[in-house]
Amino acid sequence: MPERKAVVVHSGGMDSTTLLMETIRGGMYAEVFSFGVNYGQKHARRELDCAARICADLQIGRVVADLRAAAPCFMGSALTGLGAVPEGHYKHESMKATAVNNRNMVILSLAAAFAQSVGAMAVYYGAHAGDHAIYPDCRKEFYSSCAATIGYATDDAVRLFAPYGAWNKERIVRQGELLRVPWSITWSCYNGRERHCGKCGTCVERREAFRLAGVVDPTEYEA
Amino acid sequence: MPERKAVVVHSGGMDSTTLLMETIRGGMYAEVFSFGVNYGQKHARRELDCAARICADLQIGRVVADLRAAAPCFMGSALTGLGAVPEGHYKHESMKATAVNNRNMVILSLAAAFAQSVGAMAVYYGAHAGDHAIYPDCRKEFYSSCAATIGYATDDAVRLFAPYGAWNKERIVRQGELLRVPWSITWSCYNGRERHCGKCGTCVERREAFRLAGVVDPTEYEA
Numbered sequence A, B: 001m002p003e004r005k006a007v008v009v010h011s012g013g014m015d016s017t018t019l020l021m022e023t024i025r026g027g028m029y030a031e032v033f034s035f036g037v038n039y040g041q042k043h044a045r046r047e048l049d050c051a052a053r054i055c056a057d058l059q060i061g062r063v064v065a066d067l068r069a070a071a072p073c074f075m076g077s078a079l080t081g082l083g084a085v086p087e088g089h090y091k092h093e094s095m096k097a098t099a100v101n102n103r104n105m106v107i108l109s110l111a112a113a114f115a116q117s118v119g120a121m122a123v124y125y126g127a128h129a130g131d132h133a134i135y136p137d138c139r140k141e142f143y144s145s146c147a148a149t150i151g152y153a154t155d156d157a158v159r160l161f162a163p164y165g166a167w168n169k170e171r172i173v174r175q176g177e178l179l180r181v182p183w184s185i186t187w188s189c190y191n192g193r194e195r196h197c198g199k200c201g202t203c204v205e206r207r208e209a210f211r212l213a214g215v216v217d218p219t220e221y222e223a
Helices: A014-026 A044-058 A068-074 A093-098 A103-118 A140-153 A169-178 A201-213 B014-025 B044-058 B068-074 B093-098 B103-118 B140-153 B169-178 B201-213
Strands: A005-009 A031-038 A061-066 A122-124 A159-161 B005-009 B031-038 B061-066 B122-124 B159-161
Touching: A005 A014, A005 A103, A014 A031, A014 A044, A014 A122, A014 A169, A031 A044, A031 A103, A044 A061, A061 A103, A061 B068, A068 B061, A068 B068, A068 B103, A103 A122, A103 A140, A103 B068, A103 B103, A103 B140, A140 A159, A140 B103, A140 B140, A169 A201, B005 B014, B005 B103, B014 B031, B014 B044, B014 B122, B014 B169, B031 B044, B031 B103, B044 B061, B061 B103, B103 B122, B103 B140, B140 B159, B169 B201
Parallel strands: A005 A031, A005 A122, A031 A061, A122 A159, B005 B031, B005 B122, B031 B061, B122 B159
Antiparallel strands: none
């Protein structure tokens, strides 16, 4: 029997890093790969650097699919260059500006392709229940359908799992704390400056999750 | 009401060029875009040149998403560099070497993203019934599921259509002939040499489709 391998969609943020470490520690797989995408996000450099550092510490393989030459697909988002990143809470309507056209389907389909290319049987995706009504491609209906599509496309060679689908971010922080996720080198902020801005939707959510989980937040924020 | 726009997944081959011309001539859309992908296929230069020329003749916009910097996702296919392109009929087992990991899901998800970025409501995909049991991502189960996934991912802003799903290639040639598809500047061959090789699976199928449809084949083959 061949060695079991898995691919984790890994941005370098809190959720996907927790999922990555859980997949490694779970012991089901002989090899676990981190898979990321550069779709021209403003915070690409910081995010990708953090992910690379985490993978180096964990001594696992990391592949980044560079989609910057597919930029016309991802126009029109505050994350890829259109205007400023909005500040405030994710639940706010203004956060819709941070949606990126069909981003998660593109990422998951590439992750499934990468999984096939390395003979991995599973793709893990860190979507969670707090993943926002404003992002249709974070909802359960979406990733359940996506899992079916990947099954058809690969003759069931690759399966998609979203084990945090019913969790909120607070629970992920508690889980990550048990796994000793190196929070200080995870990256959330949509503004890719030297430090987390503390004001954009994902920074607000990051702070809130640490607070609700009762876990010390080691992040240095600008504000 | 905004002007209706559509995106056609267009490789420059016979099927997608027929579909492109039918979508334009159908008159349902004020603007039709041709969308292609460079995933590192050996025949990219010839295929993309043909598609560009067809679009120039039709005076429509063409966008190519360049995925060559995502090459690790597409390793392991005869189309992207692994060994020689097999010769013979598509129905033959050896043709499995030409499958590209999850290629069509990647292409369709990018096409849907591009559709969102230009405000198009529809993506057209030229899969047909002769699209081969060896390619799971050409089957109806796949693209029906993919259509559902795109619907979820985009809040039904983009719909996927595969109007040739029940047709064979012979019927597409007859349809293309009615639409006056410029066959001589369409490209099929998996070997991207100056002329069609005449021997690879897609060349064999191309010749057969012209013959069965009773349409003169203007292609210059090597053999």
